[in-house]
Amino acid sequence: MKRELISAPIPTLKRLPKYYHLLKKYSKTDKQYVSARMIADELKMDPILVRKDIQSTGIVGKPKIGFELKELMKSINTFLNWDNLNDAFLVGVGGLGQAILGYESFKNYGLNIVAAFDVNKEVIGRKIRGIEILPLDKLANLAKRMHINIGVMTVPPSAAQEVADQMVEGNIQAIWNFAPVDLKLPETIILENVLLSQSLGVLTHKLAQKINSI
């Protein structure tokens, strides 16, 4: 059955989590309603942009008062599919991998890491935050059996392509990749690259401009 595909621009998808964070803060107060303007003021953004982003999640607001807080949170949550907990495998239990394993809060973002893998015999068999580290060669089979949809890759660049191939072999549908490598994958696989150097490039460039302009 082919349901209607509601989509939104990537920039919108990237801003929604920002709003969500703020709303979570609000939800600890006694606020019942939030308006696009309130959010915009807090985040120093254009209220029209905020409203458009919110609208693309499908929620309907009330003039003069805004959106019901709980309802808005739910709307964003559903739109990002964060209310369906997606089981995930993580590969690469180095510094970053362990850091991500440690973030209990990813569960709020639809990500439930159920197993971790590595090739390093030192760590295989150990448990981190209750998650056992398994040898990499078990990944494909286990992923198939458990119908895992998401793979998180925190491996060195040199190993990245091979691990990605294993994930594809295991029918994993979406890869969250932290390795600075351009992975070659079938068209159908969803790939999100997190390249820390990207954001660092923006920072250092702006800094240079600022310093040079004095």
Next chain:
Amino acid sequence: MKRELISAPIPTLKRLPKYYHLLKKYSKTDKQYVSARMIADELKMDPILVRKDIQSTGIVGKPKIGFELKELMKSINTFLNWDNLNDAFLVGVGGLGQAILGYESFKNYGLNIVAAFDVNKEVIGRKIRGIEILPLDKLANLAKRMHINIGVMTVPPSAAQEVADQMVEGNIQAIWNFAPVDLKLPETIILENVLLSQSLGVLTHKLAQKINSI
């Protein structure tokens, strides 16, 4: 003295590191020249976009052959200010902080972490990768004395604003923030937020769309 400010769109700044990674790979082969098309093909991008991005770094290429590899790398490097090693402080030596401290390679991206700070007495005084962990209250003074320009924040959300204030107090010019918090800072401070949930939102939303469309 006010030098000419060469700038570029943010999307361009974010793509340049991607090219740089690829070029580094090429530099290990015997390639002498790379064309925009070569890069585009490898990264499955539009060659015109690649060329435009490259042009914005100021380099001039040769028709038919492209750009001199070493020169192009240098051009990107300079444009992003990665050939000036910026001394930086890191605050928050938890999982993510330690992971970042462990990335020796950030030095290739203009980032040289020279000291780390925390409030946790357990870790203060210890050394990680040769970098001593100092108490947070020393930050502002030290930053001033050492003329530190960049602050890296890997602290829990609840501590983020306070740490940011300390950084501003210490005359830090640019903040690379990993906490999911919208920091209130003076206009002049450069802020780059790394919000992992952003990229995760894109991933989970796309995944939901894909699964629902079957």
Next chain:
DNA sequence: TTTTAATCGATAATAAAATATCGATAAGTA
């Protein structure tokens, strides 16, 4: 009850970014 003010939602205008076009140039080939 009427008026006022704030916000929504839809549509229109603007700005920014990506893509296309095309002449110029240089390397390789006939």
Next chain:
DNA sequence: TACTTATCGATATTTTATTATCGATTAAAA
């Protein structure tokens, strides 16, 4: 040398994203 081809660089077009406008709606104040 002349011809062909690949690529650059500049400019133009298209697409995408952001910002502005405005009527409709509703809560609160007069």
